[in-house]
Amino acid sequence: MTAVRDVDFSKVPGVLGRIVAGRVGDYRDADPSLGAARTGERRFEAALRAPELSLIAEVKRASPSQGAIAPLDPATAAREYAQGGASAISCLTEPRHFDGHLDALREVVGAVTLPVLRKDFVVHPAMLREAAEYGAAAALLMVSVLGEAVGEYLDIAHHLGLDALVEVHDERELEIALGSGARILGVNNRDLTTLNIDLAVSPRLIRRARDAGFGGVLVAESGYRTAADLAPVRGLADAVLVGSSLAGSGDLARATRELLTP
Ligand SMILES: O=P(O)(O)OC[C@@H](O)[C@@H](O)c1c[nH]c2ccccc12
Numbered sequence: 001m002t003a004v005r006d007v008d009f010s011k012v013p014g015v016l017g018r019i020v021a022g023r024v025g026d027y028r029d030a031d032p033s034l035g036a037a038r039t040g041e042r043r044f045e046a047a048l049r050a051p052e053l054s055l056i057a058e059v060k061r062a063s064p065s066q067g068a069i070a071p072l073d074p075a076t077a078a079r080e081y082a083q084g085g086a087s088a089i090s091c092l093t094e095p096r097h098f099d100g101h102l103d104a105l106r107e108v109v110g111a112v113t114l115p116v117l118r119k120d121f122v123v124h125p126a127m128l129r130e131a132a133e134y135g136a137a138a139a140l141l142m143v144s145v146l147g148e149a150v151g152e153y154l155d156i157a158h159h160l161g162l163d164a165l166v167e168v169h170d171e172r173e174l175e176i177a178l179g180s181g182a183r184i185l186g187v188n189n190r191d192l193t194t195l196n197i198d199l200a201v202s203p204r205l206i207r208r209a210r211d212a213g214f215g216g217v218l219v220a221e222s223g224y225r226t227a228a229d230l231a232p233v234r235g236l237a238d239a240v241l242v243g244s245s246l247a248g249s250g251d252l253a254r255a256t257r258e259l260l261t262p
Pocket residue numbers: 058060119120121167188221222223224241242243244245
């Protein structure tokens with residue numbers, strides 16, 4: 001594996017910049033070695049490739065936009081999402097702003113047979129090594145954080161046998177993602193520098209990716225609360241990523257089922 005280039009993370013703006021700065025500090029002295037290559041089973045990718053819209057349900061206890069959402073037990077929440085019909089689970093592992101933890105990832109992986117995404121602000125190769133060690137099938141890579149270096153992190157993820165959800169929020173980031181070799185693209189409706197949500201972002205960028213000939217998996221992310229909200233991405237996206245509205249519902253299996261019933 002080639003070494004990753006240095007990224008100037010201090011240029012990341014707004015709320016996102018503050019979150020990223022915390023993670024850069026956490027991993028400043030981390031061991032960058034990756035160890036032996038693992039065969040990728042592409043379980044996350046396969047789970048999202050279905051004729052109907054697939055759901056990635058997120059274990060999310062808190063967020064910068066909402067503060068505390070619900071004191072979920074990660075394993076219980078993941079089981080309820082699976083019962084409700086989710087195709088994959090996303091587990092936040094960022095501690096300061098999302099009340100996540102790597103142990104939560106391990107608990108979720110142990111609780112369900114569904115593939116699990118490590119949802120964090122990846123700024124160091126060690127974070128991908130951990131994702132693989134803790135049993136994740138995939139990790140999030142954000143173009144808003146990694147910029148052009150996203151391709152190198154993608155290679156590391158694949159080296160470790162992980163799928164990568166490469167996330168974009170605007171046209172410029174989409175161009176970088178399309179050039180990176182990503183097989184799974186996520187479009188975040190939330191601008192993480194301001195926390196504003198615009199549900200028109202996903203349909204717009206997903207169409208653009210398809211028009212550019214992207215043949216991989218496309219995921220619409222953030223801000224979905226009801227089955228009706230999903231109408232604009234049905235027949236367009238392969239999957240949706242939903243966290244807060246399910247996590248705060250009080251009955252996760254039921255909320256999951258209702259969300260998936262058009
Ligand atoms: O809670 P919501 O609005 O349903 O959003 C879920 C998920 O898309 C969101 O948590 C998210 C998308 N991309 C991220 C990057 C980092 C942290 C969190 C996220």
